[in-house]
Structure formats: C-alpha cells, structure tokens
Amino acid sequence: GDSVTQMEGPVTLSEEAFLTINCTYTATGYPSLFWYVQYPGEGLQLLLKATKADDKGSNKGFEATYRKETTSFHLEKGSVQVSDSAVYFCALSDPPGYNQGGKLIFGQGTELSVKP
Amino acid sequence: EPEVTQTPSHQVTQMGQEVILRCVPISNHLYFYWYRQILGQKVEFLVSFYNNEISEKSEIFDDQFSVERPDGSNFTLKIRSTKLEDSAMYFCASKAGDTGTGELFFGEGSRLTVL
Numbered sequence: 001g002d003s004v005t006q007m008e009g010p011v012t013l014s015e016e017a018f019l020t021i022n023c024t025y026t027a028t029g030y031p032s033l034f035w036y037v038q039y040p041g042e043g044l045q046l047l048l049k050a051t052k053a054d055d056k057g058s059n060k061g062f063e064a065t066y067r068k069e070t071t072s073f074h075l076e077k078g079s080v081q082v083s084d085s086a087v088y089f090c091a092l093s094d095p096p097g098y099n100q101g102g103k104l105i106f107g108q109g110t111e112l113s114v115k116p
Numbered sequence: 117e118p119e120v121t122q123t124p125s126h127q128v129t130q131m132g133q134e135v136i137l138r139c140v141p142i143s144n145h146l147y148f149y150w151y152r153q154i155l156g157q158k159v160e161f162l163v164s165f166y167n168n169e170i171s172e173k174s175e176i177f178d179d180q181f182s183v184e185r186p187d188g189s190n191f192t193l194k195i196r197s198t199k200l201e202d203s204a205m206y207f208c209a210s211k212a213g214d215t216g217t218g219e220l221f222f223g224e225g226s227r228l229t230v231l
Contacts, residue, residue, distance in 0.1 A: 034219070043207060043224035044159070089159060103149060103172060104209075104220050108158040 006107035021075040023090035031092040033073040122223035139208030146213035
C-alpha cells in the first residue's frame with residue numbers, strides 16, 4: 001500500500017541554519033503531497049502542498065518540490081528561526097479528482113529543534 | 117477563519133469505560149476523519165466518513181470503535197470499552213467536497229489517558 005518515509009529526528013539546528021527534512025513516498029499513480037506542522041501542544045496545520053510533478057509548494061519560507069523521478073518531497077528552509085521548532089509531517093493523498101474522500105497517509109514525523 | 121473544534125481537550129478514564137470524543141467539523145465540509153497519535157509516534161488513520169456512513173476504516177478501527185454524525189454539526193468517536201493502549205491524542209479532520217487538492221483541516225486534538 002501507499003506509504004511515506006521521513007528522515008528520523010530529532011533534528012537540532014542553530015538559528016539561521018539551512019534546513020532539509022527528507023521525505024520519500026511509495027504510491028500508485030500520482031498522489032498529492034503535503035507537509036503538515038505540529039507546534040508544541042497544538043494540532044496539525046497544513047504548511048504547504050503540491051499536486052503534480054515538478055510543482056513547488058511554499059509557505060513561511062519553507063519549500064518542497066514534487067519529484068516524481070525520485071518519489072521525493074523534501075522540505076527545505078534557507079534560514080530557520082526558533083519559532084520553527086515543531087514536528088513536521090510529510091503526507092500523501094490520492095490525486096486531485098480521483099478520490100475526493102481519500103485519507104491522508106502520514107510519515108512518522110520529524111522533530112525540529114532550533115536553538116538561539 | 118473556520119476551524120475544526122474538538123472536545124474535550126483532555127479526558128482521563130478507567131480501563132473498560134466508554135469514552136465519546138466530540139468534533140465539530142467546518143460547516144460546509146462533507147468528508148470527516150478521525151486519526152490518532154500515540155505519544156511520540158506517527159499520526160495514524162482510523163476512519164473516514166461521508167454521506168452518513170463509513171467510507172474507509174483502518175485495522176485499528178475494530179468493533180470497540182464507532183463513529184456517528186448525530187446532527188448536522190457534530191461528528192463523534194466512541195470507544196466502547198477502553199484499553200490502556202487506547203491512550204493517545206485523537207484528531208478530528210474534515211475536508212470540503214469541492215477541493216481537488218485533498219487538504220484536510222485538523223482540530224487541536226483530544227488527549228485520552230486510560231488508567
């Protein structure tokens with residue numbers, strides 16, 4: 001079945017460092033891809049998304065590019081802040097228009113800790 | 117901005133007791149979901165619900181679990197006889213019927229502690 005694999009955490013960085021969190025997926029067809037973020041004590045919030053190959057999702061300085069050839073959707077940010085400390089989840093769903101009610105399948109999450 | 121709301125935020129119960137977790141999805145959404153997250157682990161799909169019936173459920177969602185949409189606004193998850201391993205954060209989510217991107221909107225979660 002479909003699955004998502006993320007790099008293991010925790011990831012600890014200094015403020016203004018470059019961030020990469022790797023995400024690869026296994027799916028039939030061309031899923032939609034997402035990054036969700038969970039700040040301490042809060043629920044899941046959509047960070048960014050991409051629905052087709054070579055699409056780049058971006059938000060709050062974070063970016064991820066849908067790479068069909070490597071089945072990847074790595075999350076990047078050029079300069080992290082302390083406020084970016086959170087758990088980041090990569091997820092996939094069925095392609096747009098294919099299964100409107102389809103569920104999200106999540107990776108295991110990667111905890112990011114940014115130190116001043 | 118519309119949001120998914122969940123109650124209670126935290127519930128402590130004794131093993132074997134029944135628990136009902138409540139959710140109010142975003143008002144014009146058509147698809148509803150429950151997920152759970154055991155502490156430190158991944159977010160796991162439990163069940164999806166559409167048009168007043170379950171559309172998909174996972175292996176976790178056994179006979180001890182049930183969902184209901186008793187009126188036009190609430191969506192509940194019932195655990196009939198709780199076990200220690202049911203201790204987790206439970207997230208409700210909803211999705212609009214007309215979006216093509218598959219985005220789910222999540223509530224802040226209900227933490228269940230089974231003693």
